[in-house]
Every structure is written in C-alpha cells, then in structure tokens.
Amino acid sequence: xxxxxxxxxxxxxxxxxxxxxxxxxxxKEMLPIVDKPLIQYAVEEARNAGIEEFFFVTGRGKVALVxxxxxxxxxxxxxxxxxxxxxxxxxxxxxxxxFATRQQEPLGLGHAVLCAQKFVGEEAFAVLLAxxxxxxxxxxxxxxxxxxxxxxxxxxxxxxxxxxxxxxxxILDIAEDDxxxxxxxxxxxxxxxxxxxxxxxxxGRYILQPEIFRHLEKREVGAGNEIQLTDSxxxxxxxxxxxxxxxxxxxxxxxxxxxxxxxxxxFALERxxxxxRVHEMLKKYR
Ligand code: G1P
Numbered sequence: 597x598x599x600x601x602x603x604x605x606x607x608x609x610x611x612x613x614x615x616x617x618x619x620x621x622x623x624k625e626m627l628p629i630v631d632k633p634l635i636q637y638a639v640e641e642a643r644n645a646g647i648e649e650f651f652f653v654t655g656r657g658k659v660a661l662v663x664x665x666x667x668x669x670x671x672x673x674x675x676x677x678x679x680x681x682x683x684x685x686x687x688x689x690x691x692x693x694x695f696a697t698r699q700q701e702p703l704g705l706g707h708a709v710l711c712a713q714k715f716v717g718e719e720a721f722a723v724l725l726a727x728x729x730x731x732x733x734x735x736x737x738x739x740x741x742x743x744x745x746x747x748x749x750x751x752x753x754x755x756x757x758x759x760x761x762x763x764x765x766x767i768l769d770i771a772e773d774d775x776x777x778x779x780x781x782x783x784x785x786x787x788x789x790x791x792x793x794x795x796x797x798x799x800g801r802y803i804l805q806p807e808i809f810r811h812l813e814k815r816e817v818g819a820g821n822e823i824q825l826t827d828s829x830x831x832x833x834x835x836x837x838x839x840x841x842x843x844x845x846x847x848x849x850x851x852x853x854x855x856x857x858x859x860x861x862x863f864a865l866e867r868x869x870x871x872x873r874v875h876e877m878l879k880k881y882r
Pocket of ligand 1: 705725728764765766767785797798799824825826851
C-alpha cells in the first residue's frame with residue numbers, strides 16, 4: 597500500500613524578473629493565460645488529482661495571490677444576483693483547505709519545499725510549479741497519481757529536451773525505461789549538455805516521500821548556489837524508487853515570454869467560445 601496523497605505545495609516565491617515591468621507589483625503566477633491566472637491552472641490540476649490541502653510558499657509582494665484563493669463575498673453575491681453561474685464557479689476557492697507561509701529568502705526550490713515541512717509532516721505529498729503549464733486530459737498530476745499507486749516512491753513528470761537545453765533542468769540518469777516510465781539510478785541538476793546522463797528532464801510536477809526532508813534539512817547548496825530539490829532527491833534514489841513519467845499532454849514553459857505567449861494561443865484555440873475566432877485572427881499574421 598502506498599501512502600495516500602492529500603497535500604500539495606506550490607512554490608510561488610520567485611521574483612519573475614523576466615516579465616518586468618508586468619511583475620513589478622503583480623506576482624508572475626497571477627499573470628493570466630487567456631483569463632485565468634497561471635497559479636489557478638495548477639491548483640485546479642491538483643484538485644482534479646484529489647488534492648485537498650493547498651500550501652503556498654510565497655514571498656514578499658504575493659499577498660494578492662493568497663487572496664485570490666479566498667472568498668470574495670461581495671463579488672460572489674453580485675454574480676449570484678446576476679445569475680452568472682459560470683463566473684461564480686470560476687472565482688470560488690478550491691474545495692479543501694488553503695495555507696500559506698513565506699519563504700523569507702530566495703534560497704532555491706529545495707528550500708521552498710523545506711518551508712512546508714511542518715505542513716507535510718510524515719505524509720507523501722505533491723509539488724507543482726505553476727510556470728510549467730500542462731494542457732492534458734486527464735491532468736498531469738492525475739496521470740502521475742495513477743502511476744504512483746502502482747510503483748510508489750518518488751514520481752516526477754518528465755519530457756525529453758534538446759541536448760543543448762539540459763543545463764536548464766533536472767536530468768535523469770536512467771536505469772530502466774519502457775518508453776513511458778523511466779526508473780532513475782541518479783539525478784543531476786542543470787548539467788552541461790556534454791555531461792548530461794540523458795536528455796530526459798524533470799518538469800515541474802513531483803510526488804514525493806517525506807524522507808526528502810532528511811536531506812533538505814542539511815541545506816546543502818548546489819547548482820546556481822541554491823538549495824536544489826534535485827540534489828536531495830538524488831540522495832534518496834538508492835533507498836526509494838524514483839520514476840519519471842512521460843505524461844500525455846503538452847507542456848508550456850511559462851517562465852519565459854515565448855512559452856507564455858504560446859500557452860495563451862494554445863489555450864485560447866482549445867476554447868469553444870474563442871478558438872474559431874482566434875484561428876481566424878491568426879491568419880492575419882502569417
Ligand atoms: C526547477 C528544478 C529543475 C526542473 C525545473 C522544471 O528549475 O530545479 O530540476 O527541471 O524546475 O521546470 P527552475 O526552472 O526553477 O530553474
């Protein structure tokens with residue numbers, strides 16, 4: 597029996613300098629893809645995978661992000677009176693419980709996850725990076741949950757990247773691979789292309805066992821002078837099975853402008869109310 601998963605961590609303390617000036621005041625995770633903030637896609641994906649407790653690791657200037665997942669009583673009342681059920685549904689907090697803490701210094705993704713240690717306790721848990729937006733049905737985390745029920749241990753979402761891009765990702769050293777699921781014998785954070793053990797890279801979705809905290813607690817600094825989640829995960833590989841799932845779906849790197857713009861187009865094209873008109877509009881730009 598694998599440990600059930602009810603909790604998810606959303607590290608959202610990053611500064612989002614690539615989107616200045618939009619992110620001078622606004623959290624980058626609040627930037628909309630069509631009409632919904634990036635972070636809400638991640639929260640809905642988690643909810644649809646069975647998550648009931650949502651924990652935001654925020655930073656300075658991110659108060660609005662936490663407010664976004666609270667009730668907005670006057671707005672809800674107005675939408676109710678207007679009979680606009682669809683809009684009302686879209687602004688309600690996720691069913692379950694919402695928590696937040698602050699990562700007071702930007703010390704890395706591993707440190708952000710460590711900030712949630714008390715919240716997680718000794719349970720298995722999920723981590724979602726909102727920058728990695730995934731268009732998939734069922735959602736990426738749900739696909740991972742189904743695999744986790746079979747293989748247990750640590751499970752991450754994976755995708756192959758061009759070799760020259762391995763220096764932007766956590767990379768798997770593959771022991772076994774059936775084309776969908778790869779078991780890793782090691783992991784390297786942001787290796788030089790020439791030294792990368794493969795091109796199979798971690799995308800921002802993790803299912804983790806609480807043992808990771810024994811390593812994160814040591815606060816060892818790795819690539820980019822940050823406390824890296826990948827480095828602590830690498831230390832668990834000998835004792836806890838580690839699998840990378842090539843999920844079904846399309847991932848957009850919304851941490852950069854091109855990925856963000858492409859996601860806006862792809863999500864708009866998927867929508868019944870917008871898709872055909874966006875398609876027509878795009879013809880003007882060929
Ligand atoms: C983080 C992780 C990296 C992972 C990536 C996925 O890097 O450290 O292992 O591959 O997310 O998006 P970041 O993008 O925060 O530099």
